[in-house]
Amino acid sequence: MQRLLVIEDQLKLRRNLQQLLEKEGYEVVTSGTGEDGYYHATTEHFDGVVLDLSLPGRDGLQVLEDLRKHGSNVPVMILTARDSVDDRVDGLDGGADDYLVKPFAHAELLARIRALLRRGRGGAVTMLRAEDVEIDVILRRVTRGGSEIELSQREYELLEYLLRHKNTNVTREMLSRDVWKEPGGVMTNAIEVCVNGLRKKIEADDATPLIRTVRGVGYSVRDRS
Incomplete structure (x- = not known):
């Protein structure tokens, strides 16, 4: 069984x-503090760490820096509300x-953890391609054929989600739950307007269609075989 360490100070979210x-x-x-989390991470074996940044005492970045200085190669996923580049x-x-x-979708968190544990310490996923x-994903910069494309925030979030x-x-x-953050209903009109704009x-300029409509379901982005 794989072991994970979750360092998060919000009790409800931690549970x-x-x-x-x-x-x-x-x-x-x-663990609810940076000090306690660092102690666990350096005295026990874990296959992965989920780390908040805004922690009491030793903050998440300091915990991460100290772990790497300590020689730990444990895969670390930062999970935080800090969203700037x-x-x-x-x-x-x-x-x-x-x-x-x-906020994050449970399905995406679990998928990322699975990927993190599969590759181990192999570097973060910073580029998405189709x-x-x-x-x-760091600079939130979109290009096609090397040319940059300016997107609205929602269009960017939609495209990133489709490529992930x-x-x-x-x-x-x-899309309604994970991109529009509306778990109680399907934002059909808003989604269609955003997809069309994207x-x-x-x-x-007659570029190859990227986003496919799946009748009765939603959408997909697929690489050509």
């Missing part, structure tokens, strides 16, 4: 994360292997 991860079959140890760069440059912003479209779920069908329910930008 929710523990329950979610234990349900997936992980052994979970939790500078924060992401600081976290990844500080030694994190992935960076996920709150066809000739690339997203730099490349080669699978993404339902409108998933298509006009990403598929301009």
Whole structure:
């Protein structure tokens, strides 16, 4: 059984994360402070660490820096409300292997943890690609064929989500819950308007269509075989 350490100072979220991860079959140890988390991380074996940044005492970046100085190669995912480019760069440059912003979808968190544990200490995923479209997730920069494309925040979030779920069908329910943060209903009209706007930008000048409509389901982005 793989062991995870969750360092998170919000009690309710810490308990929710523990329950979610234990349900997936992980052994979970939790800590509410940077000092306590660092102690566990340096005195016990873990396959991965989920680390908040805003911690009492020793903050998350300091914990991460000290772990790397200590020689620890444990894979670390930062889970935080800090969503600026500078924060992401600081976290990844500080030694994190992935960076996920709150609020987050449970399915995405679990998928990222699985990927983190599969690759071990192999570097963070900072680029997403499909066809000739690339997203730099740190700089939030989108290019197609090397040319930068300006997107609104929502269009960017939609495209990033579709590329993270490349080669699978993404339902409108998933988009409503995870991108629009509206778990109680499906934002069909808003989603369609955003998809159409994104298509006009990403598929301009007779570029190969990237976003496919899956009738009765939602959308998908797939690489050509």
